[in-house]
Amino acid sequence: MGRPPYCDKIGVKKGPWTPEEDIILVSYIQEHGPGNWRSVPTNTGLLRCSKSCRLRWTNYLRPGIKRGNFTDQEEKMIIHLQALLGNRWAAIASYLPQRTDNDIKNYWNTHLKKKLNKIQSNSSDQEHDHRTLRGSNSSSSSETAISKGKWERRLQTDIHTAKQALCDALSLDNKSINLPELSTSGITNPSSQLIHQQSVLPPPPQMSHSMSTYVSSAENIARLLPGWIKKPQKPSHTSSESIGTTDQTQNSMKEQFPSPSSEGFENSLQFGFSNNSDVSRSISPETTSLFQDESKPKTENNVQLPPLSFLEKWLLDDATAQEHEDNLMNLAFEQTDGLF
DNA sequence: AACGAATCCAACCGCCCACGC
DNA sequence: CGCGTGGGCGGTTGGATTCGT
Numbered sequence: 121m122g123r124p125p126y127c128d129k130i131g132v133k134k135g136p137w138t139p140e141e142d143i144i145l146v147s148y149i150q151e152h153g154p155g156n157w158r159s160v161p162t163n164t165g166l167l168r169c170s171k172s173c174r175l176r177w178t179n180y181l182r183p184g185i186k187r188g189n190f191t192d193q194e195e196k197m198i199i200h201l202q203a204l205l206g207n208r209w210a211a212i213a214s215y216l217p218q219r220t221d222n223d224i225k226n227y228w229n230t231h232l233k234k235k236l237n238k239i240q241s242n243s244s245d246q247e248h249d250h251r252t253l254r255g256s257n258s259s260s261s262s263e264t265a266i267s268k269g270k271w272e273r274r275l276q277t278d279i280h281t282a283k284q285a286l287c288d289a290l291s292l293d294n295k296s297i298n299l300p301e302l303s304t305s306g307i308t309n310p311s312s313q314l315i316h317q318q319s320v321l322p323p324p325p326q327m328s329h330s331m332s333t334y335v336s337s338a339e340n341i342a343r344l345l346p347g348w349i350k351k352p353q354k355p356s357h358t359s360s361e362s363i364g365t366t367d368q369t370q371n372s373m374k375e376q377f378p379s380p381s382s383e384g385f386e387n388s389l390q391f392g393f394s395n396n397s398d399v400s401r402s403i404s405p406e407t408t409s410l411f412q413d414e415s416k417p418k419t420e421n422n423v424q425l426p427p428l429s430f431l432e433k434w435l436l437d438d439a440t441a442q443e444h445e446d447n448l449m450n451l452a453f454e455q456t457d458g459l460f
Numbered sequence: 461a462a463c464g465a466a467t468c469c470a471a472c473c474g475c476c477c478a479c480g481c
Numbered sequence: 482c483g484c485g486t487g488g489g490c491g492g493t494t495g496g497a498t499t500c501g502t
Contacts, residue, residue, distance in 0.1 A: 210490055226469050
């Protein structure tokens with residue numbers, strides 16, 4: 121006997137959430153905090169299953185998420201990370217503060233995949249032309265090799281592009297960065313893919329920083345829940361403008377939703393992603409986030425990645441970078457070999 | 461202006477895993 | 482150790498919106 125189908129209870133509502141439902145959910149979480157989703161429908165009277173509540177919260181209502189308008193840097197990072205991690209959206213999302221795995225997944229499926237396919241088809245046309253000119257036979261193995269070679273060059277380009285973008289971004293605020301000790305032990309002794317991966321990739325943004333983005337979330341919620349805020353100010357259209365979200369909401373959210381501290385990563389490194397770099401907040405570091413575990417999914421298998429180390433070093437130190445870029449490439453090949 | 465095609469994205473589904481008993 | 486349950490994750494769907502003719 122298998123598990124009963126998902127949310128098949130009679131009376132469980134499906135489909136888009138209404139503002140009223142959002143209000144109820146947000147209010148409940150404000151009071152009780154996220155988690156124990158099982159009890160949410162019971163305690164709130166929402167005719168939704170627990171999973172639906174959790175998804176609505178994590179993908180839409182949760183403080184600190186940014187929606188739409190992916191920047192070039194984010195795009196490059198997604199492409200880069202996807203090449204390294206595959207479709208492990210939660211892991212990728214953990215490297216992109218403010219983005220949900222669902223959002224990244226959608227963006228990949230709707231934008232990036234097509235973009236890459238286009239590029240790939242263009243380059244494969246060129247390859248085909250070259251082969252035709254050379255009169256070479258196209259066995260499957262040679263095609264594989266060629267694909268791999270193409271892929272390698274593209275990844276190399278991606279790496280350099282991402283690296284450049286990250287360097288540019290990092291250079292904006294290098295002084296504020298505290299680089300932890302570089303740890304490369306795993307690189308020299310990659311006993312497993314996971315270890316290898318953790319060594320090569322930087323850790324996701326640290327969750328213990330304090331900068332707040334509840335504002336943008338309050339904006340999200342306010343936008344979605346007209347009427348929830350008693351006297352909204354003029355509608356805001358950007359994150360920076362969203363600072364103007366009502367004090368009432370801000371204070372309320374500040375109390376209940378201290379910063380998803382992952383934002384600290386973006387805010388301190390700037391990362392070049394955000395156009396809300398002017399959004400400065402004054403939440404104290406000790407304002408431990410209610411959503412430290414909630415704001416971003418954990419890395420796969422809940423493995424706590426090592427302290428931010430390698431990529432920063434990699435980005436900031438060309439010599440080190442060049443040395444480990446090979447590792448990165450090797451890793452990428454290991455992980456994606458089966459695809460070619 | 462109308463209609464069909466294409467695109468977007470919120471939400472659902474089902475599988476998997478961790479954890480408690 | 483096995484089982485049941487809750488939660489997390491990736492793939493997919495379908496309604497809404499936008500675009501092209």
